[in-house]
Amino acid sequence: MIEFRGVSKTYPGSARPVVKDLSFEVLDGEICVLVGPSGCGKTTSMRMINRLIEPSSGEILIDGEPNTAMSGTKLRRKIGYAIQQIGLFPHRSIADNIATVPQLLDWDKARIKGRVDELLELVGLDPGVYRDRYPAELSGGQQQRVGVARALAADPPIMLMDEPFGAVDPINRSRLQDEFLRIQEEIRKTIVFVTHDIDEAIKMGDRIAILKEGGVLAQYDTPEEILTNPTSDFVTSFVGADRILKRLSLTRVSEMELEPANGSGEGLPTLSDRLTVRDALSALMGAGVGRGVVEGEGGRRLLTMEAIEGLTRGARA
Amino acid sequence: MPSPGEPAKAGDTLGLLQDLQPKLLDWGWIGENFGDEILPALIGHVYLSFVSVGIALVISLPTGVLVSRYRKAYPPVTFFTGILFSIPSLALFAFLVTVPGIGIGPTAVIIALVAYSLLVLIRNVVAGMDSVPEETKDAARGMGLTARQILFGVELPLALPVIVAGVRIATVTIIGIATIGAYIRGGGLGELIFLGISRNFPTRVIVGAVLATLLAVIADLLLLALERYLRPWARTRRA
Amino acid sequence: MSEFLDVFRRPDFIPLLVTHIELSVVALLLGVLIALPVALAVNRSPTLSAIAINIGNIGRAVPSLALLALAFPLLGFGFATSLVALTALAIPPILINASTGLRQVSPQVMDAAKGMGLSGAQILGRIQVPIAAPIIFAGIRTSAVQVVASATLATFVGGGALGQLIVLGFQRNQPAIQIAGALAVAVLAIITELLFGFLERAFTPKGLRVARKRRGK
Numbered sequence: 001m002i003e004f005r006g007v008s009k010t011y012p013g014s015a016r017p018v019v020k021d022l023s024f025e026v027l028d029g030e031i032c033v034l035v036g037p038s039g040c041g042k043t044t045s046m047r048m049i050n051r052l053i054e055p056s057s058g059e060i061l062i063d064g065e066p067n068t069a070m071s072g073t074k075l076r077r078k079i080g081y082a083i084q085q086i087g088l089f090p091h092r093s094i095a096d097n098i099a100t101v102p103q104l105l106d107w108d109k110a111r112i113k114g115r116v117d118e119l120l121e122l123v124g125l126d127p128g129v130y131r132d133r134y135p136a137e138l139s140g141g142q143q144q145r146v147g148v149a150r151a152l153a154a155d156p157p158i159m160l161m162d163e164p165f166g167a168v169d170p171i172n173r174s175r176l177q178d179e180f181l182r183i184q185e186e187i188r189k190t191i192v193f194v195t196h197d198i199d200e201a202i203k204m205g206d207r208i209a210i211l212k213e214g215g216v217l218a219q220y221d222t223p224e225e226i227l228t229n230p231t232s233d234f235v236t237s238f239v240g241a242d243r244i245l246k247r248l249s250l251t252r253v254s255e256m257e258l259e260p261a262n263g264s265g266e267g268l269p270t271l272s273d274r275l276t277v278r279d280a281l282s283a284l285m286g287a288g289v290g291r292g293v294v295e296g297e298g299g300r301r302l303l304t305m306e307a308i309e310g311l312t313r314g315a316r317a
Numbered sequence: 318m319p320s321p322g323e324p325a326k327a328g329d330t331l332g333l334l335q336d337l338q339p340k341l342l343d344w345g346w347i348g349e350n351f352g353d354e355i356l357p358a359l360i361g362h363v364y365l366s367f368v369s370v371g372i373a374l375v376i377s378l379p380t381g382v383l384v385s386r387y388r389k390a391y392p393p394v395t396f397f398t399g400i401l402f403s404i405p406s407l408a409l410f411a412f413l414v415t416v417p418g419i420g421i422g423p424t425a426v427i428i429a430l431v432a433y434s435l436l437v438l439i440r441n442v443v444a445g446m447d448s449v450p451e452e453t454k455d456a457a458r459g460m461g462l463t464a465r466q467i468l469f470g471v472e473l474p475l476a477l478p479v480i481v482a483g484v485r486i487a488t489v490t491i492i493g494i495a496t497i498g499a500y501i502r503g504g505g506l507g508e509l510i511f512l513g514i515s516r517n518f519p520t521r522v523i524v525g526a527v528l529a530t531l532l533a534v535i536a537d538l539l540l541l542a543l544e545r546y547l548r549p550w551a552r553t554r555r556a
Numbered sequence: 557m558s559e560f561l562d563v564f565r566r567p568d569f570i571p572l573l574v575t576h577i578e579l580s581v582v583a584l585l586l587g588v589l590i591a592l593p594v595a596l597a598v599n600r601s602p603t604l605s606a607i608a609i610n611i612g613n614i615g616r617a618v619p620s621l622a623l624l625a626l627a628f629p630l631l632g633f634g635f636a637t638s639l640v641a642l643t644a645l646a647i648p649p650i651l652i653n654a655s656t657g658l659r660q661v662s663p664q665v666m667d668a669a670k671g672m673g674l675s676g677a678q679i680l681g682r683i684q685v686p687i688a689a690p691i692i693f694a695g696i697r698t699s700a701v702q703v704v705a706s707a708t709l710a711t712f713v714g715g716g717a718l719g720q721l722i723v724l725g726f727q728r729n730q731p732a733i734q735i736a737g738a739l740a741v742a743v744l745a746i747i748t749e750l751l752f753g754f755l756e757r758a759f760t761p762k763g764l765r766v767a768r769k770r771r772g773k
Contacts, residue, residue: 072673073673076670079673085662086664089665089683089763091764101672104674104678134767135763135767136766136770151672
């Protein structure tokens with residue numbers, strides 16, 4: 001668990017703090033996304049966890065211990081670190097890049113090699129093909145994958161990720177996000193994830209910390225809560241006018257309580273229950289009818305506009 | 318030879334300086350010979366350097382532009398000019414003066430100085446042309462500019478700062494090498510240095526060496542200022 | 557022609573060649589030993605790096621003959637004078653390239669290295685120096701070629717070396733000696749240029765070579 005306790009940061013020579021009295025907890029095994037407009041101190045906040053930046057006041061606890069209990073370099077070797085520009089070492093092969101921290105920790109050669117191959121497979125790169133290549137020989141998306149693998153190398157319980165998928169095109173980003181969520185299912189790391197993109201925050205986060213200018217925490221909640229009950233005008237405008245639709249994209253049709261279709265589904269469009277409610281709504285509107293039949297494990301069920309509205313009722317208040 | 322002054326008393330710094338000064342620097346000599354010897358040497362040096370850089374530019378600009386278009390010619394051109402560049406100047410002078418029709422004198426020096434400038438200048442012309450963004454050239458083509466208009470109106474102006482950077486390096490190099498040219502009667506500040514060494518008169522050596530250094534440093538700074546001035550876009554970005 | 561070849565059989569040819577190489581090698585070594593530690597020491601501070609680079613730039617503008625000539629009134633005639641002057645000549649290119657090269661490593665790479673827990677010394681030794689190696693070597697190459705060329709001038713301040721043959725040819729008006737001396741010097745300089753060019757490539761980490769080739773496309 002990572003705990004911010006009244007953390008503030010003011011850079012020397014600047015009157016205004018970049019982070020102001022920040023207090024929140026990141027639970028073990030969760031992805032906590034720090035999101036906000038530029039200048040909200042999200043990256044600064046993240047970099048204070050592994051002490052690339054030292055707070056001006058307050059403290060950060062990791063598993064109950066202040067992060068100042070050990071030297072900065074020792075601390076950083078226990079925390080995975082992946083950044084948008086990736087920062088792969090251009091003079092080292094992919095394997096050596098991934099092996100950076102295990103080498104610092106003096107793992108034996110066989111163990112390092114095994115780990116490198118395991119990680120390359122985990123991020124979907126064939127070790128036989130990519131192990132001995134150099135960063136310049138990889139595409140942007142492949143480099144991002146290596147960056148994530150490198151951050152995971154010593155199996156750190158905590159990962160810090162600063163816009164780790166920021167440098168790739170939207171299609172690849174979405175694919176990398178999906179892959180990373182799948183990997184997280186397996187590895188269950190405690191992750192602090194920085195992004196400026198609210199959609200990425202909603203997709204990736206178990207919990208989202210929305211920061212506003214001056215480094216003030218505007219709201220810290222699950223994506224559902226933030227979309228349903230934004231606590232301030234700032235959050236409402238930051239999540240966007242389409243927050244109801246975004247809320248719908250968090251739920252799959254299979255999770256809805258729907259009536260069995262029985263015989264009433266004649267002539268209605270048929271939808272898969274793997275769709276998000278948002279996509280299902282779009283399909284219904286596209287078909288020009290207010291209802292459709294959902295097919296899936298729960299059998300044939302009837303999806304209506306009323307049922308969708310029921311989902312969003314809480315959010316309209 | 319100037320005569321040494323009174324022996325200095327221990328701890329008497331002023332006395333020590335007065336003791337050393339006439340040996341190393343004879344200000345009186347400098348004053349007496351400024352107009353007849355020092356100034357002409359300085360002017361001769363500036364002339365040698367300017368003429369050489371000028372001729373070198375006339376050769377390098379078209380060569381650089383051509384080579385930036387016909388890329389295959391670039392490696393042999395840099396190899397050849399690179400070999401020229403690495404020949405020690407005294408050796409190149411020694412070769413040149415034996416060539417019939419050249420002989421001892423400023424011509425041999427200027428030929429050598431031009432030869433030394435080619436590598437840096439051509440390389441920077443090519444680098445300058447390369448630094449012009451493809452989009453910019455594309456936009457120019459798209460607006461209907463002819464190849465000639467693009468070269469003179471877009472590419473060369475944008476490449477100019479890099480070219481000037483090359484002129485700067487070449488000029489500093491040339492001012493330095495030109496001193497050695499005095500050995501084959503090219504004139505310039507090297508004359509003071511060689512004469513001072515052969516007559517064992519340090520003042521002449523120091524005046525020649527210091528003026529040559531100052532000339533190189535001043536040329537360096539002036540051309541650096543020009544280079545910055547020609548890059549207004551870099552200035553605004555920094556502001 | 558035989559007159560020309562005789563120059564290489566002169567009893568003083570080999571000693572002059574040896575002096576030339578000695579002067580050059582020692583001056584270059586001293587230059588590296590002075591310039592590299594300074595560049596490494598100032599690398600953390602942008603201000604000090606800028607100062608080092610500026611001093612190097614001014615140092616580069618000092619004509620080599622002027623350096624030798626200035627050393628002569630202070631130190632007199634001889635090998636030591638030439639060595640001091642040539643060392644002073646060797647320092648600026650190495651200082652400039654090493655300082656710039658070490659600072660040119662991209663901030664993202666530096667950030668990633670620090671974020672993964674490399675210590676300052678590890679970042680310098682494992683990341684900055686290997687990435688800057690080609691640039692540092694280019695500086696050493698420039699110095700080497702300049703030192704070998706300028707060692708020719710050592711003869712004017714009593715330092716010996718191959719320049720002595722050229723001067724002898726001029727003095728006795730024997731073009732054969734002059735040209736043979738010039739040829740020996742030129743060959744030595746070109747060998748230096750090629751040798752260091754080879755070293756520069758050899759010390760470029762493979763990953764950087766790959767990256768450069770890619771960028772060239």
